[in-house]
Amino acid sequence: MMNRKLFLCGLLTVTVLSAQAEVVEELTDSSRVIDLDEVVIVSQPKEQVRLRLQPLSSNVFGAEQLQQLHVNDLSQLSQYVPSFVMPAYGSRLTSSMYIRGIGSRINNPAVGVYYDNIPLMSKAAFSNHFYMLDRVDILRGPQGSLCGQNTEGGLVRIYSKNPMSYQGTDIRLGLGTGLYGNVEVAHYHRPSDKLAFSVAGFYSGLKGFINNQNFDQKNDLTDEAGGKLRLIFAPNQRTKIDWTADYQYVNQNGFGYGELNLVDNKVADPATTIMNGYKRNMLTTGMSFSRDMGDLLFTSTSSYQFLQDLMLMDQDYMTPDFLRLEQRQRMNALTQEYVIRSHNRSRWQHTTGLFVSYQCLKTNAPVYFGDAITQPISNAITNAMRGAMQGSMYPRMYQQMLEQMMAQGMPEAVAVQRAEAAAQAAVQKAIEGVSMSAEMAVPETFKTSSRNFAAFHESNLLLGDRLKLTLGLRFNVDKVKIEYDALAYMNMTGGTAERQATYHLTSHVVDSRRKTYTQLLPKFALTYSLDDHIGNIYALVSKGYRAGGYNIQMFSDVLQTELNAHQQDAMRGDYDVAHTAADYDAIENTISYKPETSWNYEIGTHLNLFGGSTHFDLALYYMQICNQQLSVMVPGSNYGRVMVNAGKSHSCGIEATLRGRAFANTLDWGLTYAFTNAKFDEYIDDMTPKGIHTMDRSYIYDYSDNYVPFVPQHTASAMLDWHIGPLTLGANMNGQGKIWWDEANTYSQKFYALMGAHADYDFGPVVVSLWGRNITNTHYNTFAISSSAAGGLHHFAQKANPIQVGIDINIHL
Numbered sequence: 146m147m148n149r150k151l152f153l154c155g156l157l158t159v160t161v162l163s164a165q166a167e168v169v170e171e172l173t174d175s176s177r178v179i180d181l182d183e184v185v186i187v188s189q190p191k192e193q194v195r196l197r198l199q200p201l202s203s204n205v206f207g208a209e210q211l212q213q214l215h216v217n218d219l220s221q222l223s224q225y226v227p228s229f230v231m232p233a234y235g236s237r238l239t240s241s242m243y244i245r246g247i248g249s250r251i252n253n254p255a256v257g258v259y260y261d262n263i264p265l266m267s268k269a270a271f272s273n274h275f276y277m278l279d280r281v282d283i284l285r286g287p288q289g290s291l292c293g294q295n296t297e298g299g300l301v302r303i304y305s306k307n308p309m310s311y312q313g314t315d316i317r318l319g320l321g322t323g324l325y326g327n328v329e330v331a332h333y334h335r336p337s338d339k340l341a342f343s344v345a346g347f348y349s350g351l352k353g354f355i356n357n358q359n360f361d362q363k364n365d366l367t368d369e370a371g372g373k374l375r376l377i378f379a380p381n382q383r384t385k386i387d388w389t390a391d392y393q394y395v396n397q398n399g400f401g402y403g404e405l406n407l408v409d410n411k412v413a414d415p416a417t418t419i420m421n422g423y424k425r426n427m428l429t430t431g432m433s434f435s436r437d438m439g440d441l442l443f444t445s446t447s448s449y450q451f452l453q454d455l456m457l458m459d460q461d462y463m464t465p466d467f468l469r470l471e472q473r474q475r476m477n478a479l480t481q482e483y484v485i486r487s488h489n490r491s492r493w494q495h496t497t498g499l500f501v502s503y504q505c506l507k508t509n510a511p512v513y514f515g516d517a518i519t520q521p522i523s524n525a526i527t528n529a530m531r532g533a534m535q536g537s538m539y540p541r542m543y544q545q546m547l548e549q550m551m552a553q554g555m556p557e558a559v560a561v562q563r564a565e566a567a568a569q570a571a572v573q574k575a576i577e578g579v580s581m582s583a584e585m586a587v588p589e590t591f592k593t594s595s596r597n598f599a600a601f602h603e604s605n606l607l608l609g610d611r612l613k614l615t616l617g618l619r620f621n622v623d624k625v626k627i628e629y630d631a632l633a634y635m636n637m638t639g640g641t642a643e644r645q646a647t648y649h650l651t652s653h654v655v656d657s658r659r660k661t662y663t664q665l666l667p668k669f670a671l672t673y674s675l676d677d678h679i680g681n682i683y684a685l686v687s688k689g690y691r692a693g694g695y696n697i698q699m700f701s702d703v704l705q706t707e708l709n710a711h712q713q714d715a716m717r718g719d720y721d722v723a724h725t726a727a728d729y730d731a732i733e734n735t736i737s738y739k740p741e742t743s744w745n746y747e748i749g750t751h752l753n754l755f756g757g758s759t760h761f762d763l764a765l766y767y768m769q770i771c772n773q774q775l776s777v778m779v780p781g782s783n784y785g786r787v788m789v790n791a792g793k794s795h796s797c798g799i800e801a802t803l804r805g806r807a808f809a810n811t812l813d814w815g816l817t818y819a820f821t822n823a824k825f826d827e828y829i830d831d832m833t834p835k836g837i838h839t840m841d842r843s844y845i846y847d848y849s850d851n852y853v854p855f856v857p858q859h860t861a862s863a864m865l866d867w868h869i870g871p872l873t874l875g876a877n878m879n880g881q882g883k884i885w886w887d888e889a890n891t892y893s894q895k896f897y898a899l900m901g902a903h904a905d906y907d908f909g910p911v912v913v914s915l916w917g918r919n920i921t922n923t924h925y926n927t928f929a930i931s932s933s934a935a936g937g938l939h940h941f942a943q944k945a946n947p948i949q950v951g952i953d954i955n956i957h958l
């Protein structure tokens with residue numbers, strides 16, 4: 146009821162505003178009001194107008210604002226964007242992004258990322274180092290009609306500096322606490338009107354803040370470096386070729402999860418068997434060809450993407466050696482997009498395109514079991530063997546010795562007593578030499594490939610002088626395939642001191658499966674322009690989509706369950722678990738997950754107030770999600786998170802941005818706020834172990850009406866910069882919470898707020914900045930997880946960074 150009232154109140158507010166006036170919207174990038182964005186206009190193949198003239202909720206950050214906020218990646222930037230969350234935890238691999246309650250930690254992302262108009266194909270590539278950028282756009286809500294799958298929650302667009310419009314040499318040097326160091330160098334050159342190029346490189350390092358109880362190194366020690374090239378050739382005014390290549394390398398300790406005490410919410414320092422870590426080599430290169438054909442603009446964008454990484458993880462996060470994961474990934478991807486859009490001021494603006502992509506990911510992910518798991522198994526088998534031997538040897542040896550003693554003339558009472566003692570001693574000596582040791586591992590190799598084809602169109606029609614109708618449709622086809630070769634083995638070596646034997650228990654599965662998903666992604670919107678360039682209001686209905694696929698993390702559980710079920714078979718010799726066609730079908734049902742779809746209903750407004758000196762953006766939305774994809778820790782599972790589908794869920798909320806300038810442009814300020822109410826409507830999870838038929842309801846988990854985990858209910862930020870000649874003094878605040886950490890809503894992170902500040906002095910070619918993050922030294926957790934790998938249920942969390950201060954020196958020559 147409260148959600149409906151909130152939505153109706155927003156609708157009434159927007160309706161009242163719409164009665165103020167009438168004006169014809171200009172379908173160009175120009176505006177008579179003050180443009181607070183002050184960002185460089187970038188080449189945009191699919192759009193005709195600025196974001197605030199479109200029926201969507203968005204935020205834009207220019208190079209100057211990125212510098213003043215001192216953000217180095219998307220995670221830091223997300224703190225100043227309503228409804229957008231990308232927590233910093235784990236490593237560069239864990240690029241979990243959530244917009245409007247839609248997101249995921251593993252497998253397919255719900256938020257897309259474009260880098261210089263190139264769609265990044267791997268989620269593992271989303272978290273990277275920001276440097277030498279022109280602007281960053283965050284678009285909220287499904288962007289399926291123009292951008293396709295995996296943009297169900299929204300889209301992030303990152304643009305690097307353009308050497309055609311920006312020349313010179315930039316040098317940026319930074320130092321900070323935690324032994325943070327940063328060096329960035331870039332040169333932009335335009336030797337002629339037809340040719341321009343840029344060369345850039347960086348190094349960034351951090352000794353870290355998180356201690357590990359078992360190692361001298363910090364658990365968040367990080368070193369990363371990279372370089373990028375860009376070449377633009379425009380042989381004439383109608384043709385342009387733009388080539389870019391970006392390489393980044395990272396080597397870091399990671400996954401600094403310490404045990405969480407739920408009573409006082411305190412987190413211990415990590416205490417792992419190995420130092421968790423992550424290494425990544427990543428290359429993204431692409432070429433764009435555009436041709437101005439008068440009333441039409443044709444653009445072709447091609448890309449090749451390569452990623453190779455290594456993750457080492459103590460999966461129980463504790464000092465005893467239970468199990469470790471060593472995951473190597475190698476990805477190659479190709480994309481090609483053709484777009485034709487209108488390039489005039491007619492009342493009909495349109496965009497039509499084709500998109501194809503191919504992605505191949507090879508994963509080698511062996512799981513190793515340590516002494517904390519294998520030793521209890523060895524002890525149990527050894528004790529069982531000794532008990533069996535004692536039960537079978539003692540009667541025979543006692544009877545034999547008794548007969549011998551009585552045959553020698555010994556009285557029966559004495560013979561019985563002595564025979565019992567002698568038999569006990571002989572049996573004890575025999576079984577003391579009996580031992581058993583177990584070795585276990587699950588080596589796995591996977592090849593997952595995906596092919597995508599899409600045809601799309603979007604039209605914008607002016608219906609009269611004030612009203613614009615937007616119609617979009619995308620036909621999307623996804624083909625996913627998995628080829629797997631997974632082996633689980635238990636080698637058991639045992640016997641007596643005189644004789645040892647090794648028995649092998651194995652479960653080996655080799656197969657390939659594929660699925661095809663087809664979707665139509667429509668979009669309907671109305672935009673009404675207000676008079677005197679006050680702004681506009683809009684109403685939007687759109688469909689979002691996230692592809693289905695296969696969850697490779699589940700194989701360890703499947704195979705380990707089979708080994709446990711056949712331990713007794715291996716006591717009689719080598720044993721390999723046989724698999725039938727029905728078994729392979731069951732494996733597919735276990736590892737596959739369905740596509741996620743959603744409908745987004747949204748109303749909003751973009752207002753230019755007080756002569757354009759203040760911008761106010763407001764959006765209210767309601768999303769219905771079907772088969773929501775969630776990464777969860779299966780009860781009783783020890784091997785990491787898996788992807789499952791919830792039945793139905795919804796997310797509704799409000800997003801607001803207010804920013805402006807005052808006092809002759811000497812004061813810049815901004816406020817953002819978002820409320821997100823993301824809940825499960827129908828989500829019943831049946832975790833009954835396979836092969837067990839029971840009426841016991843303890844295996845059934847009903848999460849209906851619970852909050853979706855990892856989604857903060859409130860996000861807020863404030864920014865203030867005061868310019869006094871060459872001096873700029875700034876302060877900022879950001880906060881978020883409450884955040885539930887599991888589907889059962891049993892533990893959470895309460896709302897927290899962080900303060901930051903900076904002071905910049907412009908010496909002309911040199912700008913010196915002093916900055917601070919979390920200057921109140923607020924304690925909170927960026928991530929939490931539960932695990933039963935060590936027996937029983939344990940909770941772990943990663944502590945956020947403490948106060949950090951530093952200095953940046955920016956030089957432009």
